[in-house]
Amino acid sequence: MSPPRFPPQFANTDHRQRSLLQLRSKQIALEKYIYLNGLKERDSHLFYDILLENMQEMIPILYTPTVGEACVNYSHIWRRPEGLYVSINDKGRIRDVLATWPNLIDGRIAVVTDGSRILGLGDLGANGLPISIGKLDLYIAGAGIKPLSTVPICLDLGTNTQRYLDDPLYIGVRRPRPTGPEMDAFMDEFMEAMKEVFPTLLVQFEDFSTDNAFKYLDRYRYQYRVFNDDIQGTGSVILSGFTNAARLASAASGLPPSDHKILFFGAGSAGIGVAKQLLSFFTMSGLSPEEARSRIYTVDSKGLITADRKGLQEHKKFFARTDYNGPPMTDLVDIINYVKPTALLGLSTIKNAFSEQVVKAMSALNKRPVIFPLSNPSSLCELEYQDAVEWTDGKVIFASGSPYKPLSYGGVMHEPGQGNNMYIFPGIGLGSILCKTRHVSDAMVEQAAIALASSLTEDEKAAELVYPRLERIRDISAQVAIAVIRQAQKEKLDDNAYLRTLPDSDLLGLIHDKMWQPPALHLQSFTRL
Numbered sequence: 001m002s003p004p005r006f007p008p009q010f011a012n013t014d015h016r017q018r019s020l021l022q023l024r025s026k027q028i029a030l031e032k033y034i035y036l037n038g039l040k041e042r043d044s045h046l047f048y049d050i051l052l053e054n055m056q057e058m059i060p061i062l063y064t065p066t067v068g069e070a071c072v073n074y075s076h077i078w079r080r081p082e083g084l085y086v087s088i089n090d091k092g093r094i095r096d097v098l099a100t101w102p103n104l105i106d107g108r109i110a111v112v113t114d115g116s117r118i119l120g121l122g123d124l125g126a127n128g129l130p131i132s133i134g135k136l137d138l139y140i141a142g143a144g145i146k147p148l149s150t151v152p153i154c155l156d157l158g159t160n161t162q163r164y165l166d167d168p169l170y171i172g173v174r175r176p177r178p179t180g181p182e183m184d185a186f187m188d189e190f191m192e193a194m195k196e197v198f199p200t201l202l203v204q205f206e207d208f209s210t211d212n213a214f215k216y217l218d219r220y221r222y223q224y225r226v227f228n229d230d231i232q233g234t235g236s237v238i239l240s241g242f243t244n245a246a247r248l249a250s251a252a253s254g255l256p257p258s259d260h261k262i263l264f265f266g267a268g269s270a271g272i273g274v275a276k277q278l279l280s281f282f283t284m285s286g287l288s289p290e291e292a293r294s295r296i297y298t299v300d301s302k303g304l305i306t307a308d309r310k311g312l313q314e315h316k317k318f319f320a321r322t323d324y325n326g327p328p329m330t331d332l333v334d335i336i337n338y339v340k341p342t343a344l345l346g347l348s349t350i351k352n353a354f355s356e357q358v359v360k361a362m363s364a365l366n367k368r369p370v371i372f373p374l375s376n377p378s379s380l381c382e383l384e385y386q387d388a389v390e391w392t393d394g395k396v397i398f399a400s401g402s403p404y405k406p407l408s409y410g411g412v413m414h415e416p417g418q419g420n421n422m423y424i425f426p427g428i429g430l431g432s433i434l435c436k437t438r439h440v441s442d443a444m445v446e447q448a449a450i451a452l453a454s455s456l457t458e459d460e461k462a463a464e465l466v467y468p469r470l471e472r473i474r475d476i477s478a479q480v481a482i483a484v485i486r487q488a489q490k491e492k493l494d495d496n497a498y499l500r501t502l503p504d505s506d507l508l509g510l511i512h513d514k515m516w517q518p519p520a521l522h523l524q525s526f527t528r529l
């Protein structure tokens with residue numbers, strides 16, 4: 001049978017517009033996600049073509065916030081296999097399961113989640129796969145990684161979420177999650193098998209629950225080419241945004257950078273990962289490591305974290321305060337009035353935790369308070385942008401994990417920042433792949449942050465942005481990638497001698513040349529429809 005024919009008057013631009021029109025005709029965000037997912041299957045080049053042209057519109061669908069909804073409902077909206085599931089029942093033959101992936105030779109980057117903490121939505125089990133897919137779409141769109149070289153993986157290890165175990169359509173293994181030695185043995189076999197099957201692959205750990213996020217990063221970071229996006233990627237992106245925010249705040253207050261004080265609301269993998277990375281803001285401002293640590297305060301569900309608290313988890317100990325000996329301090333306004341922070345960062349998953357009283361307390365202490373409600377998706381964000389602007393009379397320096405739209409207040413347009421690791425991981429991945437680094441070092445992550453912070457254009461600085469505009473993400477990823485490559489070379493972690501011979505301008509050119517572009521659309525590609 002001959003393939004279906006298309007009317008001769010069909011033109012590529014029509015097809016782009018038709019797809020966009022169909023997308024825009026859907027009123028519900030999850031329906032837009034399902035539509036785009038189908039388009040990717042029918043014609044992936046067209047999908048990436050319109051993604052690159054319409055990032056502001058499409059990234060919030062493919063990534064946070066809508067990807068959160070897609071994950072929560074994944075078993076119900078599932079259409080087709082689109083990633084690799086490695087199940088706890090595959091223990092003993094994980095290598096064979098990985099070897100079923102169709103593009104073994106091309107595999108360069110895998111995003112691996114175990115679904116145990118998807119965004120702030122909790123344990124979604126096997127429904128977590130769309131987060132790996134969404135992150136990899138950002139690698140493709142944001143850093144020009146070839147689609148065929150990306151490997152989305154969800155470890156299907158069970159779930160402790162009863163409603164999924166009870167759901168007849170749940171696509172994952174119906175059992176509680178493994179713990180301790182059983183989980184460790186699975187992860188050891190998985191990582192070993194990944195190295196065997198995909199020898200040059202970079203692994204990005206994504207959305208593991210906090211205990212396992214820290215544990216497996218420590219366990220594998222010098223053994224394999226691996227990094228944890230929630231700890232290191234988020235640390236890097238917030239170091240960058242905070243550096244720019246502190247400059248604006250200091251310009252208003254006259255406060256030297258080293259006098260900033262940061263209060264973290266939320267002390268999980270993201271909160272502590274960011275806090276550790278922000279130490280270098282203070283050390284770069286001239287403080288000793290110990291002085292830097294003293295500028296950071298952390299709060300969890302029990303209040304201000306102090307060293308005298310019984311049973312304090314390991315990852316919270318480093319920032320636990322030894323200079324407060326009073327009764328537990330649990331009210332955020334009290335904590336703010338005690339600490340007197342210049343910046344309040346939310347990584348707590350608690351919607352609207354930054355109430356009007358909280359924001360006004362920050363405003364009373366600071367001419368320009370830095371407030372970053374970073375929890376994802378938007379339904380869990382600690383503070384709406386509109387409230388932040390109104391309650392600070394337009395003075396807030398703001399970045400959130402999920403996107404908000406610019407708004408007008410007091411006759412002036414205000415533009416929020418998006419403090420999301422999506423500005424960092426594509427460049428870290430691209431740089432790591434190109435220079436064939438053996439590991440992703442802390443200094444590489446730090447250099448990525450510095451490159452991102454310095455990437456603002458004059459126009460973006462004039463608009464008082466703390467992050468660049470999303471349309472420039474490929475340029476930004478290229479700058480981040482250069483910084484990552486140069487640092488890997490400095491530490492002799494790289495294995496691509498040619499890149500060492502290139503001056504920065506040529507290296508930048510090479511990076512741009514390596515970025516994948518969707519091929520020019522032509523009608524033949526539609527015969528699959």
Ligand SMILES: NC(=O)C1=CN([C@@H]2O[C@H](COP(=O)(O)OP(=O)(O)OC[C@H]3O[C@@H](n4cnc5c(N)ncnc54)[C@H](OP(=O)(O)O)[C@@H]3O)[C@@H](O)[C@H]2O)C=CC1
Pocket residue numbers: 117118119120121209210229230234237265266267268269270271299300301302303347348349350374375376377380400401402419420421422
């Ligand atoms: N913007 C970005 O790029 C990124 C954002 N995130 C977001 O950060 C959030 C947190 O992620 P992660 O650290 O892994 O998650 P965790 O669940 O490990 O951490 C949440 C933290 O918030 C604390 N918390 C919970 N309830 C309260 C409360 N009522 N008052 C004060 N603190 C509270 C928890 O306290 P306790 O320890 O006592 O339970 C814990 O320390 C998620 O929403 C995630 O989407 C993550 C990565 C990147």
Ligand SMILES: CC(=O)C(=O)O
Pocket residue numbers: 064118119120207229230375376401420421422
């Ligand atoms: C952005 C991200 O990685 C998270 O919210 O987990």
Ligand SMILES: [Mg+2]
Pocket residue numbers: 119206207229230
């Ligand atoms: Mg994450």
